[in-house]
């Protein structure tokens with residue numbers, strides 16, 4: 015864990031991308047509420063959120079296709095807010111790819127360099143390099159219309175990477191591909207990120223894609239950043255109910271804090287100082303442990319409750335168990351080994367236990 | 381049932397013969413030695429074409445027609461393309477009504493346009509009639525057709541490529557030259573040919589606004605009024621071939637899809 019450890023010169027170095035107080039309005043409609051965001055050099059950042067939450071808008075503001083209504087965008091310490099896309103050290107892979115249909119693969123990839131008037135031999139050499147990187151060496155003279163979706167995706171990637179952007183922006187790059195191809199391209203993207211050592215920011219509404227690629231996760235909702243951080247932290251310690259529900263399954267546990275203790279509606283009591291009164295905690299299904307034997311009682315490190323198995327689903331690689339706690343509350347547990355699940359039949363009385371540190375407080379649910 | 385299935389092709393055949401018959405007759409008799417369209421056909425001859433080539437009035441009319449059709453094709457292609465491009469790029473609610481407004485001259489009777497033009501030129505602007513006047517009138521009708529051809533090509537145009545080009549460092553101008561134009565070229569050339577062909581055989585606006593002199597179509601009109609000279613058949617055949625040829629090329633080009 016080497017997060018935010020100020021170490022000598024490293025601490026003074028500004029982040030590669032800094033977005034401060036950026037908003038975007040379209041007429042009366044607000045697409046982005048004030049956004050603050052920092053991305054460090056070399057990271058692979060995912061912007062995750064439901065459709066219409068402003069992900070593309072944010073990406074387009076970074077790329078320079080739109081100007082923010084207020085606020086500032088800095089790249090490498092330089093204010094680029096008023097610069098057009100052609101003057102920013104960023105390149106974009108568009109959702110529909112935006113390949114030039116009247117040019118060959120090599121001409122597409124070399125377009126940026128020929129606009130920059132690089133000498134012919136350099137263009138040829140770098141095009142060959144870029145095509146090798148995306149494994150399309152044999153397709154240089156093909157027409158775009160004679161490529162599959164996955165191959166077009168790679169051309170778009172090569173065309174952006176050849177410019178050696180400080181930041182590569184990808185807008186739902188894999189959304190148009192089928193599942194198998196999408197997984198293959200995820201592997202490719204990870205490899206390319208590793209080999210180029212670049213900084214990638216990509217937009218997606220697929221949480222599994224965000225988790226499999228990113229080392230930095232930004233969750234957006236309704237034009238706001240709900241939470242940003244290391245994906246595992248966001249998953250295990252969601253700040254809001256929205257994040258908790260959007261990045262996976264979750265148990266929502268309302269409760270009341272009195273003094274230094276919280277009493278959950280389902281009947282557990284544990285120590286947790288904080289704001290008095292109504293509050294809500296969330297608990298991941300895989301944080302729950304089940305066993306048939308041990309009696310209930312408060313274990314020192316957590317909670318144990320007696321409950322009844324209501325339903326048990328075997329889902330290939332895992333088992334989902336729905337538990338009912340005496341007073342009408344239910345919990346969902348996920349067992350990573352389906353063989354464990356086979357031991358629990360509906361109607362059985364079992365003990366469910368969890369560590370108190372697995373609970374995340376998300377405030378009062380709206 | 382059986383009668384029905386024969387009757388329709390028969391009706392269609394008669395109708396086509398009625399519509400196309402005169403055209404065929406004109407073309408055939410342009411090579412006939414008869415002084416009138418009458419059977420039996422005389423000998424095969426190129427006399428009428430030779431007469432035409434020797435006719436100074438015909439030369440003047442042809443020169444006028446070309447001196448009008450070329451600028452009409454150029455001007456209406458530029459303005460029509462820019463209009464279609466602007467409407468497509470704005471993609472505003474205003475776009476469609478504006479395009480429809482621009483297309484209004486196509487829907488109006490040419491006679492109304494011709495009379496209004498004469499009134500506009502002579503009464504309001506105090507401009508002389510002549511070639512520039514005809515060019516203005518023709519652009520009015522060809523420009524919306526060019527815009528329509530370009531707009532239909534734009535409908536299948538992927539606008540992401542414009543952003544992609546900008547993102548790769550191209551200026552607006554470079555984007556237009558290197559990305560937009562190459563993809564639109566076929567449609568633009570096709571639209572220009574259509575405009576050229578339309579201007580070449582347009583009659584009503586030309587006859588009202590040309591003032592003195594003739595275009596090919598007014599020349600033919602003048603000849604018909606005085607004599608029934610078979611060289612008219614020759615002119616008609618030349619016009620027919622040019623129009624059909626240009627339109628065929630234009631159709632081929634505009635149907636092209638990236």
Ligand SMILES: Nc1ncnc2c1ncn2[C@@H]1O[C@H](COP(=O)(O)OP(=O)(O)OP(=O)(O)O)[C@@H](O)[C@H]1O
Pocket residue numbers: 040043044045063064065066067068069070071072219
């Ligand atoms: N040019 C525009 N004019 C008006 N409103 C816009 C414009 N572009 C985006 N919006 C609005 O801004 C909001 C955010 O749009 P955005 O495209 O950023 O969403 P998104 O998160 O990328 O969604 P998706 O996952 O569907 O692509 C939406 O409500 C959208 O309707």
Ligand SMILES: [Mg+2]
Pocket residue numbers: 069070071
């Ligand atoms: Mg989007």
